[in-house]
Amino acid sequence: MNLIEVVNYYGVQPNRSGFINCIFHSDKTPNMKLYDDHFHCFGCGKHGDIITLTEQLFSLSPYQATQKLSQDFNIAPGNDYKNMKPLKTKRQSYIEQENRTYKILNFYCSFLEKCHEDYIPNNPDDEFNPLFIESLMNYEQYNYYRDIFITGTEDERQEFMIDCAEKLEILEKRFTQKNTFTGGKTDEATTESA
Numbered sequence: 001m002n003l004i005e006v007v008n009y010y011g012v013q014p015n016r017s018g019f020i021n022c023i024f025h026s027d028k029t030p031n032m033k034l035y036d037d038h039f040h041c042f043g044c045g046k047h048g049d050i051i052t053l054t055e056q057l058f059s060l061s062p063y064q065a066t067q068k069l070s071q072d073f074n075i076a077p078g079n080d081y082k083n084m085k086p087l088k089t090k091r092q093s094y095i096e097q098e099n100r101t102y103k104i105l106n107f108y109c110s111f112l113e114k115c116h117e118d119y120i121p122n123n124p125d126d127e128f129n130p131l132f133i134e135s136l137m138n139y140e141q142y143n144y145y146r147d148i149f150i151t152g153t154e155d156e157r158q159e160f161m162i163d164c165a166e167k168l169e170i171l172e173k174r175f176t177q178k179n180t181f182t183g184g185k186t187d188e189a190t191t192e193s194a
């Protein structure tokens with residue numbers, strides 16, 4: 001949270017040097033310097049952070065000032081304002097989750113396609129590689145899931161993400177641990193292109 005941005009939002013414009021008329025004493029020339037995380041008045045010596053400033057601007061208690069900032073800037077209330085970042089809106093989080101889900105499904109489908117090609121048995125007597133079996137068992141199903149994210153409706157996507165949350169989590173863990181979840185490339189593919 002940037003103090004200068006907050007001040008601007010509340011309609012106070014600092015001059016070119018970043019000074020405003022002090023809000024704590026009757027100030028004829030701008031004596032209060034604004035910094036990203038604090039302010040300091042060279043006239044009366046008042047010094048403080050975003051909360052102190054908001055308190056004074058709106059005649060609020062520290063608690064009320066915190067509440068006001070939380071509401072106006074969509075941040076979670078807490079003590080350490082310096083480290084706070086604006087919360088994502090529900091919609092943003094949902095869209096990110098959708099994108100992430102599609103990425104996982106797409107990655108897994110490509111992975112299965114590759115397993116199918118790479119581990120196809122040369123002789124009928126060869127023992128099946130487990131990854132080849134996995135591709136046979138799962139590809140159609142997961143390709144169908146992926147299609148939901150390409151041609152399905154939002155309701156269908158939502159339903160899938162709820163119903164299959166566990167499956168998705170397992171997949172994500174599996175590929176994150178192997179460091180291969182980087183957007184569609186498997187270990188083998190990465191080595192080949194290197």
Ligand SMILES: [Zn+2]
Binds near residue numbers: 024046
């Ligand atoms: Zn002052």
